[in-house]
Amino acid sequence: MHQDQDAHRGRLIASVAATVISLACGTNYVYSAWAPQFAEKLRLSTTESNLIGLFGNLGMYTMGVPIGMFVDDRGSRPAVLAGAFLLAIGYVPLCISFEKAAGSVPVLCFFSYLTGLGGCMAFAGAVKTSALNWPSHRGTATAFPLAGFGLSAFFFSFVGAILFPGSTSSFLLLLAWGTFGLTSIGYFFLKVYPQVSYQEVPTQSSEPSSSGRARSRSVTEPDVRGVKLLFCLDFWQLFSIMAILAGTGLMTINNIGNDANALWKHYDPSVDETFLVSHQQIHVSILSVFNFVGRLLSGIGSDYLVKTLRASRIWCLAVACLIFLLAQICALQIEMPHKLVFVSGLSGLAYGFLFGVFPSIVAETFGIGGLSQNWGFMTLAPVASGNVFNLLYGRIYDHHSVVEPDGTRSCDDGIACYRSAYAVTSTACALGLFITIYIIHYQRTQYLKAKDKLDEED
Template sequence: MASEKSLTRARVVSSIAATAISIACGTNYAYSAWGPQFAEKLKLSSTESNMIGTSANMGMYAMGIPVGICVDNKGPRLAVLAGALLLGVGYFPLRQAYVSGEGSLAALCFYAVCTGFGSCSAFAAAVKVSALNWPHHRGTATAFPLAAFGLSAFFFSAFAQLAFEGNTGNFLLLLAAGTSGIIFVSFFFMHIYPHSAYSSIPTSDTPSSTDSNPLIPTRSQETKHANRGASMEPESGAAAPVTVPIKISETSSLLSSNASIRDDLEGDIRGLRLFMNTKFWFLFALMGLLSGIGLMTINNIGNDATALWRHYDPDTDPTYITKRRAMHVSILSICSFFGRLLSGVGSDVLVRRLQASRTWCLTIASAIFTIAQLLAITIRDPHYIFLVSSLCGLAYGFLFGVFPSIVAEVFGIHGLSTNWGFMTLAPVLSGNIFNLFYGVIFDAHSVIGKDGDRVCDLGLECYRNAYVVTLFSGLAALVVSLVSIQYDHACQRAAAKANDLNRVA
């Protein structure tokens, strides 16, 4: 008993370390707090500025597969150290470029990729450790690092506003030193601790509605493996394998207690086998449609606010506009934090209490995103643009707060990092398209002033068409999420029918 209490305390410390690491990994979402000033200092167009922001997103999402393979096969600790190094390597040269007022676009994009790569590496490790340390409460356990990731932009931008009063150079220095330092210190406290045994495993074929998840969900457990044992694959540095009889289905599964016997889901699906799975394509489409909306808003909410203020009151003090941009970054971050917590913990409630699909959280995210886009194409008064930033942050949090849990339960926990890497290819595509589209539209409505700055004084018309496109993306995601839930129900009914036939036979 004392040993188990000691392990529990150690897991709590490890979870705190993973959460601290996650706070340092979400700084890409603070781009709107320093990106406009950076572009102004270096005389960059909106399209060029969006290329830098998009490069950071590419580093964060495009590197998900190699990072995931590394974390799944080599353990999380190497990825944490790599993340600390890459974040410093990325942010410090960006700070130097801002101070000097010059830098090639290719080099700036490369440094931005490094910041994204570092964030991806350390964050993937933090989520994996949280999921493995608390397999019984995976949604809740991963909700905290996911929520901290969403709070990162607020944490750093608010601290910079208090300490540096809008000094962009010092803000970038804070990002370079702060992110690397937090991750490096937390590295020494983050470990995976073995679970010597799970709570009682029933010997009958009828699953209990309160049983906890095994680490690896298995396919057709009741019918195909009822009399066979399975060895749970240990994470690097964890305890030796533990053999348990596989006779129960997951109660924390994607749908209900019968979800594990669906014919098209296997216990450990990873790599190229994902492409043969129908559910993967539903999730990939949802990730692409929704993350693209969020990334466009995250990278450009500062431009939205600037355009509206310059049209609403041309005499507005630029310093005031800078503070308003930082405010919207904070709003996005705080709402993302609450969205991640709500969807992570709420999805556990959906599954355990209501026997419903976690995909309903994605439906909620789609609906909120759609409402936000409607507001974005109608709001002309800059005092109300906070409605767009708050709703987009909340929806983005709902999206990412539940998605890793869905991926883990549909495709297996031990391939989580690799499979998550495949999922994050979707934001690479949609994020690039939407961000560059926004930049092209904004530049088309801008003029070059005497000092070389690009300025758009048309207010809403500077960017409205970009949000028309994302409105249709939100509507499409709403439809896809509902179709996905219907597909889940159809699979569940077919599996239940097959199970009944097997029992009769």
């Protein structure tokens, strides 16, 4: 009994540590808070600025598979420690480049990539530890580190606004040492405590069959990983939804600052730089807070769907699609800068719903054993879609921008600066909703077929 209590306490501490680590891993989402000033000082176009932000996203997603394999094989802690150092190594040179107002785009992209890679490594370890420590409540257990990841942008924006108001250079230093410190502290408390009462594979059901004999069938948790995923229809269905929705969310996350600038400069040309910076940070914070709320709601809510309503977790993805679609419609219509909160809030909520439930769906569909590497495969989806949507936004915004004699760029056309980009993502979200409803119908059909087959055998 005493050992069980100690193990339970250890799991709770490990969950807190995983959440703290995750809080340091989502700083790519705060890019919009410093990107416009960074681009202005280094004389970068919107497309070049988006490219730097995109490489941060690429760092988070492209190495997910090998990192996942490493975590599944070697455990979480080495990945977390390596992630802490990569976060610092990535942000410090970006700060130096801003202070010197110099730096080539390829080099800046490289260091931005390292920040994403560091976040990916530490986050993979945090989520895997939470899933292993609470196997009977995976949705809830993973919801907290996932929510911490979503709250990261708000946390750093808030701390930066309090300690270093209006100082982009100090804010970049905060990102460097803050992410390193939080991840390093969490590293010491991140441990897995096996539960002897939980059996991952096969457990015998005690329910008798119609013939009076026990149900000799065993309920075995699936274990699909690696190359096997590529031959699995479930994987491609989920992959397509992730690509569409994550790419849509990343476009707004990386560019909400540009949205705010365009609307405010058109609405009131007299606004100064300090005013614009503060409103960029406000929208980043709104995105982050609603991202946090969405992750908690979908993670915990998906457990309620499965355990109480006996429904599929995929319904959370349908909700995410609907909220994303509503956000795109708002972005196409809102011309008053005061109302842009609907775009940032709804986008953050939808993005949170998407990522709050997706790891649980992956674990449930393909098994907990290969969760990290399978999640790595799934996070390859936003690489292509995020690339397309972000560069599309940049091209459209640059097309409407004016280059000043000193090399700075600005767009004063209001919603026209970016409206066409949201027209594309609106269509994508509608397609994502269709695919999600199809998956729910497909799974229901497969379940009924399997049930009829079992009844016939009985």
